[in-house]
Amino acid sequence: MPELPEVETIVRDLRPSLVGRVITRVELIRPSVLRFGDSRTLPFLLEGQAINAVARRGKFIHLRLGRGEHLVVHLGMTGTLTMAQPSTPRALHTHLILDLDNGSQLRYRDPRRFGRVLSGQPSQMTRMRALPHLGPDPLSPGFATSGVAETLRNSSRRIKSALLDQALIAGCGNIYADEACFLARVRPTRRGATLTRLEALRLVLALPIVMRQAIRLRGSSFSDFRDGFGAKGEAHEALFVYGRGGLPCVRCRALLRQTRVGGRTTVYCQLCQR
DNA sequence: CCCCTATCCTGAGGGC
DNA sequence: TGCCCTCAGGATAGGG
Numbered sequence: 072m073p074e075l076p077e078v079e080t081i082v083r084d085l086r087p088s089l090v091g092r093v094i095t096r097v098e099l100i101r102p103s104v105l106r107f108g109d110s111r112t113l114p115f116l117l118e119g120q121a122i123n124a125v126a127r128r129g130k131f132i133h134l135r136l137g138r139g140e141h142l143v144v145h146l147g148m149t150g151t152l153t154m155a156q157p158s159t160p161r162a163l164h165t166h167l168i169l170d171l172d173n174g175s176q177l178r179y180r181d182p183r184r185f186g187r188v189l190s191g192q193p194s195q196m197t198r199m200r201a202l203p204h205l206g207p208d209p210l211s212p213g214f215a216t217s218g219v220a221e222t223l224r225n226s227s228r229r230i231k232s233a234l235l236d237q238a239l240i241a242g243c244g245n246i247y248a249d250e251a252c253f254l255a256r257v258r259p260t261r262r263g264a265t266l267t268r269l270e271a272l273r274l275v276l277a278l279p280i281v282m283r284q285a286i287r288l289r290g291s292s293f294s295d296f297r298d299g300f301g302a303k304g305e306a307h308e309a310l311f312v313y314g315r316g317g318l319p320c321v322r323c324r325a326l327l328r329q330t331r332v333g334g335r336t337t338v339y340c341q342l343c344q345r
Numbered sequence: 346c347c348c349c350t351a352t353c354c355t356g357a358g359g360g361c
Numbered sequence: 362t363g364c365c366c367t368c369a370g371g372a373t374a375g376g377g
Contacts (some may be wrong), residue, residue, distance in 0.1 A: 072369090072370070072371075073371095074371095110348085128373095130371080137376070145371085145372085147353095147354095147370090147371060147372080148354085148355095148369080148370055148371060149354085149355075149356090149370095156350090164355085181354095182354075182356070183353085183354045183355050183356085183357050183369095183370090184353070184354055184355085185353070185354070185370075185371060186371090187372095203372085203373095212369090227346080227347075228346090228347065229348095232347090235371085237372085239364075244370090244371070245370070245371085290350075293369095294357080294369085296358095306359085333349085334348095334349075334350080334370080335371095336368095336369080336370085
């Protein structure tokens, strides 16, 4: 599933192909994926607009267009955003296609449709709660000093649940929450309030480490994730715990425990993580 | 505030 | 081969 490292990989891939291009045609194949903005007027609104920037906010992808409008994409569980040539047959579950002035296309595909597309002014999207409040981003320079560690320590929730809360930390999902807990040697089932200062600090430092490593490997492709050109990443082969329940811990060889926290599959080493 | 559950949705994988 | 069942989960809404 696309979390921060996967979304960042896509954004870095797409940026050189999109910035400076002009949208020449819009095909909204499945209008219901548009959760903000008017699907009938979307083509007229977007056509002729230049793409000025491609950015990431947590797991959201922002295409900044002329006149301050944004086209925002959240990939949900199975969404992909890839460059393609018009001659390539469109894959099943392709919901939106933007034609560009150099003859290439940007295609949005999402079999499970947990993702969504938003079009309009960001301030309006925020006001209408189409864009949620996001906490500090683990890739931002100020993350370690943003107060996240103390927020975790002041929370009565399980650490895993807190890490998945986008209002606390932007971009963390199920995979990298487990990975960060392993690297920090903290059991994800513990309550935030039981964390020592040192443990909370280790967690906050572990998040950017596991995420930057995953970006280096171009993201985790368990099933659906593809980069901006449709290729798989390799980060899933280097994960410590996610997807490895019942297998030996890479550090101590004890068999990894698999449980559920807040409805999410959670894997940890009961010897290494206290 | 927190937690659980249901909802959205398709495809993969297991059992028979 | 095929059918049915379960499971995967990001975000959100509603009930306890």
